[in-house]
Amino acid sequence: MVGLLRDFDLAEEATQEAFAAAAERWPRTGPPANPRAWLMTTARNRAIDRIRRERTLERKLPLLDTPDAMEEEIDDRAIADERLELIFACCHPALSTEAQVALTLRALGGLSTLQIARAFIVSEETMKRRLSRAKAKIKATGIPFEVPAPHLLPDRLDAVLGVIYLIYNEGYSGRVDLAAEAIRLDVLLAGLMPDEPEAHGLLALMMLHHARRHARFAGEDLVLLADQDRDLWDESEIAAARAILERALALRGRGAYVLQAAIASLQTEPQIDWAEVTELYGELAELTGSPIVELNRAVAICENGSPERALALVDSLELGDYRYLHSTRGELLRRLGRPEDARAAYRRALELSSSRAEQRFLERRLDEL
Amino acid sequence: MKYALLVYSKPGSHESLGEVEREQATSEYMALANDSRVASSAQLQPIETATTVRVQNGRTLTTDGPFADTKEVFGGYYVLDAANIDEAIDAASRIPAARMEGSIEVRPVVEH
Numbered sequence: 001m002v003g004l005l006r007d008f009d010l011a012e013e014a015t016q017e018a019f020a021a022a023a024e025r026w027p028r029t030g031p032p033a034n035p036r037a038w039l040m041t042t043a044r045n046r047a048i049d050r051i052r053r054e055r056t057l058e059r060k061l062p063l064l065d066t067p068d069a070m071e072e073e074i075d076d077r078a079i080a081d082e083r084l085e086l087i088f089a090c091c092h093p094a095l096s097t098e099a100q101v102a103l104t105l106r107a108l109g110g111l112s113t114l115q116i117a118r119a120f121i122v123s124e125e126t127m128k129r130r131l132s133r134a135k136a137k138i139k140a141t142g143i144p145f146e147v148p149a150p151h152l153l154p155d156r157l158d159a160v161l162g163v164i165y166l167i168y169n170e171g172y173s174g175r176v177d178l179a180a181e182a183i184r185l186d187v188l189l190a191g192l193m194p195d196e197p198e199a200h201g202l203l204a205l206m207m208l209h210h211a212r213r214h215a216r217f218a219g220e221d222l223v224l225l226a227d228q229d230r231d232l233w234d235e236s237e238i239a240a241a242r243a244i245l246e247r248a249l250a251l252r253g254r255g256a257y258v259l260q261a262a263i264a265s266l267q268t269e270p271q272i273d274w275a276e277v278t279e280l281y282g283e284l285a286e287l288t289g290s291p292i293v294e295l296n297r298a299v300a301i302c303e304n305g306s307p308e309r310a311l312a313l314v315d316s317l318e319l320g321d322y323r324y325l326h327s328t329r330g331e332l333l334r335r336l337g338r339p340e341d342a343r344a345a346y347r348r349a350l351e352l353s354s355s356r357a358e359q360r361f362l363e364r365r366l367d368e369l
Numbered sequence: 370m371k372y373a374l375l376v377y378s379k380p381g382s383h384e385s386l387g388e389v390e391r392e393q394a395t396s397e398y399m400a401l402a403n404d405s406r407v408a409s410s411a412q413l414q415p416i417e418t419a420t421t422v423r424v425q426n427g428r429t430l431t432t433d434g435p436f437a438d439t440k441e442v443f444g445g446y447y448v449l450d451a452a453n454i455d456e457a458i459d460a461a462s463r464i465p466a467a468r469m470e471g472s473i474e475v476r477p478v479v480e481h
Contacts, residue, residue, distance in 0.1 A: 094454055141454050141476075142454045144452075144453035146453075146455075149455075
């Protein structure tokens with residue numbers, strides 16, 4: 001509805017009126033053959049009536065040309081296209097990232113404004129304002145409800161996936177399971193764009209992480225991958241994720257999310273093929289140019305049996321005061337039998353850490369030295 | 370919808386181009402000015418020619434220079450009639466200043 005009307009509030013009101021009309025009529029007349037299509041037509045007609053009365057959005061609404069559209073013309077394909085258009089509009093780069101996240105959760109995640117506010121630890125008023133400013137910007141600046149043209153699509157899809165991944169990384173917050181919401185959103189997106197390997201890649205990546213969430217902490221303590229209790233892993237989610245990854249690879253996906261998912265998948269094997277992981281990190285590093293990826297590659301190199309090469313790589317990276325740089329150095333130096341240097345590195349990492357769980361982990365490492 | 374494309378350039382970036390590249394860039398600016406979707410456009414003279422006017426307490430204060438000393442300098446504008454912001458963004462991205470460390474601000478015009 002929103003895509004058709006380019007106006008969230010109008011769409012909401014018209015939809016509510018349509019539901020009210022259904023609630024009033026259907027008990028008497030019985031439900032129509034295609035209830036969704038009936039609701040859409042009714043909502044659209046209500047909206048048209050209002051617009052004709054208010055005259056404010058006339059020139060923006062293509063549907064004014066076809067006010068008597070038949071029910072049969074609106075089918076699930078149209079609804080699917082609309083949702084895709086909605087996703088791209090919500091994640092348009094002209095909106096701030098905050099706005100993109102809030103709008104996506106509201107329009108597609110089906111979360112209430114209060115739930116979104118709780119999840120991001122702001123007041124409901126603040127979130128209401130953020131959402132209405134975003135909607136106002138969409139209207140005022142002519143952000144289109146369209147799937148982007150082919151030459152724009154890769155970047156725009158990347159932006160959508162970025163928003164979804166951002167939501168995922170918020171995790172469980174304010175009684176809202178944002179990780180689950182993000183997965184749901186990507187399931188929707190991958191269903192709407194089945195030929196886009198990165199959409200599947202991100203989904204596989206999130207599911208692989210999600211499957212291990214109960215093993216990540218023992219009480220308040222961080223548990224590293226190698227030490228995790230695999231009985232706490234959701235094996236069916238891992239299997240489902242691997243199937244999705246296969247689909248992405250079959251589509252010849254070799255993008256950043258597919259690569260990260262492939263790495264995560266390898267890391268959930270009983271015996272980790274660190275040589276293969278190293279290769280994949282290498283491919284990812286070339287693709288993204290990211291020193292953080294290089295840092296992860298160094299870890300893989302170490303696990304593959306070359307801690308000296310790993311340390312040399314780490315020391316060549318320009319990562320300033322990135323705390324994982326120092327914690328990684330600490331680990332490498334520990335394995336190389338240089339406890340004093342390791343201690344210095346762990347201490348630096350401790351200074352830079354803001355997470356209590358991480359701090360406890362680093363303190364334990366220091367004690368063990 | 371009409372969009373203003375406000376061109377901010379890194380000072381000297383256009384002038385320091387080689388002759389061929391400078392001509393190429395100039396022709397790109399002119400091509401956009403002649404685009405059928407562009408209702409109006411203007412190139413402003415260099416920043417040294419700017420004068421700033423304010424009125425305070427009924428008195429007109431005139432000072433030499435632009436209203437603010439900024440790294441990028443406002444050099445001109447286009448008013449473009451486009452279907453949506455993506456079309457405006459596309460046109461903005463082709464403005465030479467955008468790829469020479471400048472920025473193009475894209476803002477819808479109030480239409481009465």
